[in-house]
Amino acid sequence: MALIMVLLAMALVTLVAAGMVPKQELRIFSAGHYLAQQQGYSIALGAEAFAQRILVRDYEDDKEDNALVDNLEEVWAANSAVLPVESTNEGTPRVIAVAEVQIDGLGGRINLNDLVRGGEAVEPVTKERVANLLAVLEITGFRVDALIDWIDANDQTVTAYGAEDGAYLLAEPAYRAANQLFTSVSELRLIEGMTEEAYRALLPHVAALPVSGAGINVNTATAEVIASLHNELTLAQAEAVIEKRAEEPFETVQEFLALPEFAGLGLKASGLQVRTAFFEVVSRITYDNRVVNLVSLVYRNPEGEVQTVRRDTGQKNRITKEPVSVPD
Structure with missing residues (x-):
């Protein structure tokens, strides 16, 4: 009887453990996915800041040339940018993500x-x-x-x-x-x-x-x-x-x-x-085999200052311009 009771207890523990493993794997996967999405979103915010800097520099260049004019031949309009994101946590730099950024002017609409x-x-x-x-x-x-x-x-x-x-x-x-x-x-x-x-x-x-x-x-x-x-x-x-x-x-x-x-x-x-005040910054981040999309509406005021009006993570496949790699 004692042996039978031990065997039944072992069988019960085995069944409980077998039921817990898939749930634990799901929790681990969900936690990993959430962390990767958050990391990707943080990188997307960095891509947005990069695009804002491009717009500020465009304003400064136009002001220096005494020609505050925006057109499709300017850097912000011509191409999308591809930026590698590196990590040095382990001593040797390695690429952990790729950020694609595109700026679309809304002034022509x-x-x-x-x-x-x-x-x-x-x-x-x-x-x-x-x-x-x-x-x-x-x-x-x-x-x-x-x-x-x-x-x-x-x-x-x-x-x-x-x-x-x-x-x-x-x-x-x-x-x-x-x-x-x-x-x-x-x-x-x-x-x-x-x-x-x-x-x-x-x-x-x-x-x-x-x-x-x-x-x-x-x-x-x-x-x-x-x-x-x-x-x-x-x-x-x-x-x-x-x-x-x-x-x-x-x-x-x-x-x-x-x-x-x-x-x-x-x-x-x-x-x-002949100028544009509102732009869409389209970012697509590839991190840990996952893709995070961010479309930000930004406003550049008459003094050249740029601020974000709103963000949207629900739009996909918005990168359409020819990519240009940006050096580290």
């Missing part, structure tokens, strides 16, 4: 939040430009009025083409119009009549900046955004403007408006500029 001023007043110039952009992109499923209704503070549609709570409460699941500024361009997916195809078409040409009045940088604007500046401009004319810009960036808005493509249109300088 139409700011959706410029559609409405003060929560109520529709900004006619921006409204016309967004309507023109929809026409250039051949988007017909919804009108600019639906975007205005998404932002304005009231619950009344601006026209029959708008959409307020009444339209969105019929959705599954039901939701309401934001009635505030866009906090992310991804909110476009919620707009009445929006399709994934239309969203993807709009994405490179619009932004959701936290302020209004940032303006469009004519040196970085896409051909579609340039064509949206007037309803008589064609995409071919806009592409011709970009070809001229590639030869020599515009130093002033007046120089841009003096182009023959705009002759007789009466195009105004309202909302146009």
Whole structure:
């Protein structure tokens, strides 16, 4: 009997131990994954600081040249950067992570939040430009009025083409119009009549900046955004403007408006500029066979100081520019 009891006790201990091992392995894996993610995020913050320094240096160089102009030929816009991250904990330097960093200027896009001023007043110039952009992109499923209704503070549609709570409460699941500024361009997916195809078409040409009045940088604007500046401009004319810009960036808005493509249109300088204030810093960190993504919205003020506005870790595959290795 004693021998049987010992055998039963050993069997019970074996079963308990066998059940604990997988759970312990899972806990160890989870803890290791969490630590690696945190380390990767810390490196991403360092990559963000590196990009901010690039923007500060760009401002200092422009100020020294007495030409505060941002264009696509500058260092921050031309390429992404690849930075090896080394550790010397064991005496010999070794690469433990790779940081990829890309800076995208948002000045060449139409700011959706410029559609409405003060929560109520529709900004006619921006409204016309967004309507023109929809026409250039051949988007017909919804009108600019639906975007205005998404932002304005009231619950009344601006026209029959708008959409307020009444339209969105019929959705599954039901939701309401934001009635505030866009906090992310991804909110476009919620707009009445929006399709994934239309969203993807709009994405490179619009932004959701936290302020209004940032303006469009004519040196970085896409051909579609340039064509949206007037309803008589064609995409071919806009592409011709970009070809001229590639030869020599515009130093002033007046120089841009003096182009023959705009002759007789009466195009105004309202909302146009040659500088960029808001940028997206896209970081992708590879650490311990794991990837951490970070997209940071940063603001560079007129004095050249750069600060982070918000961060997003949910966006992937945003590194698109040709990489350039940065020396240690």
